[in-house]
Amino acid sequence: MRMIFRLLVLVCCLPLAAMGRDPATVESFPQGELFGGYSFFFANAGQNGNAFNGATGSIAQNLTPWFGGVFDFSTQWHSGTNVTTFMYGPVFSYRHDPKITPFVRFLAGGVRGGVGYLNISKPQTTWGLDGGAGVDAALTSNLSIRIVQVDYVFSHFSGVHQDNIRVSVGLLYQFAFKK
Numbered sequence: 001m002r003m004i005f006r007l008l009v010l011v012c013c014l015p016l017a018a019m020g021r022d023p024a025t026v027e028s029f030p031q032g033e034l035f036g037g038y039s040f041f042f043a044n045a046g047q048n049g050n051a052f053n054g055a056t057g058s059i060a061q062n063l064t065p066w067f068g069g070v071f072d073f074s075t076q077w078h079s080g081t082n083v084t085t086f087m088y089g090p091v092f093s094y095r096h097d098p099k100i101t102p103f104v105r106f107l108a109g110g111v112r113g114g115v116g117y118l119n120i121s122k123p124q125t126t127w128g129l130d131g132g133a134g135v136d137a138a139l140t141s142n143l144s145i146r147i148v149q150v151d152y153v154f155s156h157f158s159g160v161h162q163d164n165i166r167v168s169v170g171l172l173y174q175f176a177f178k179k
Contacts (some may be wrong), residue, residue, distance in 0.1 A: 002084065004023075007032065008116050010151075016044035020051070021095040028177045028179045029064075029177065030062060030162060030175060030178075031061065031062055031097055031175070031176035031177070032059070032060065032061055032062070032174070032175045032176050033055075033056055033060040033062065033148060033172055033173070033174050033175075034058075034172070034173045034175070035057060035058045035059075035060075035170060035171070035172045035173075036052070036055070036056070036057045036058075036086055036129035036170050036171060037055070037056055037057075037111060037167065037168055037169050037170015037171060038054075038055065038169055038170060039053075039054050039055060039056035039074050039076060039166055039167065039168040039171070040052070040053060040055070040076075040166065040167045040168075041053075041054065041074070041076040041083060041153075041165075041166045042164060042165045042166075043083060043117070043118065043162065043163060043164050044118060044163065044164065045161045045163050046167045047064070047148040047162075048160075048165065049164070050078050050079070050116075051055050051078065052076030052078040052079060052082070052083055052174070053076060053077065053078070054074060054075050054076030054077055054082075055075060055076075055167055056072070056073070056074035056075075056166070056170070057072075057073050057074070057075065058070050058071060058072040058073065058169045059071050060091055062091075062093070064097045065093070066092055066093055066094065066095065067090065067091075067092060067093075068091050068093070069088065069089070069090060069091065070088070070089065070090075070091045070105055070107070071086075071087075071088045072085070072086070072087050072088070072107055072109075073085070073086050073104075074168070075144070076168055077115050078176070079113060079116070080116060081113070081114045081116035081117045081164070082113075082114040082117065083111065083112070083113050083114070083117050084111070084112040084149050085109065085110070085111050085112075085128060085130070085153060085166075086110050086112075087107035087109030087110070087128065087129075087130050088107060088108070088109055089105060089106050089108055089109075089130070090105065090106060091103055091104070092104050092105070098138060099137060099138045100135060100136070100137055100138075101136045101137075101144070102133070102135045102136075102139075103133065103135075104131075104132070104133045104136070105130070105131070105132055105133070106129075106130070106131050107130040107131075107132075108127070108128070108129055108130070109127070109128060109130075110126065110127060110128060111124050111125070111126055111127070111128035111153065111155040112124070112125040112126075113125075113126075113139055113155075116161065117163065118157050118158065119155075119158075120157060120158060122159060123140060124154075124159055126156050127156065128153055128154060128155045128156075129153070129154040130151050130152070130153050130154075131151065131152050131159055132146060132149060132150055132151030132152065132166075133147055133149070133150060134147070134148055134149030134150065134168075135147045135148060136148075136172050141175060142173060142175065143171065143172070143174070144171070145170075145171060145173040146169055146170050146171070146172050147167065147168065147169065148168075148169060149169070150165070150166070150167050150171070151165070151166040151167075151168070151170040152164070152165060153165070153166055168172075
């Protein structure tokens, strides 16, 4: 867990570098991004957790080349139960290279566990926090591949907090470019 936390802190320094740049040096940036893909969710990492497979998606609005907001939704399944997350928050992107875009994000919202998730007896929804980072690589002017996105998802079921890890990959469609 410490290694993941240190990695997230290190990656969080990327937006600070982007903030100091003159926005005029960025030729253009997408005002909107639509992402969809596969996600692997490791529930209650380090505490006899379960591995879940599923899908994830997000929609982002970029207000500047380096700052925007993102709504993220994911759902994963394992052995007849599921876990779903729905969160919103800021995203910071570093658009120095038109082919590679690293980003960090900090989200807040909800986590819903189905019957059997972490031994709960009925479906429950609780609050959650998400801190993550990833890298997108351009395939065309509008289409990118999300090489990796790693998120630490904090949840709180049955009076106990859980440290969850989610890893995602997929395709990103970018639209409404602004100069």
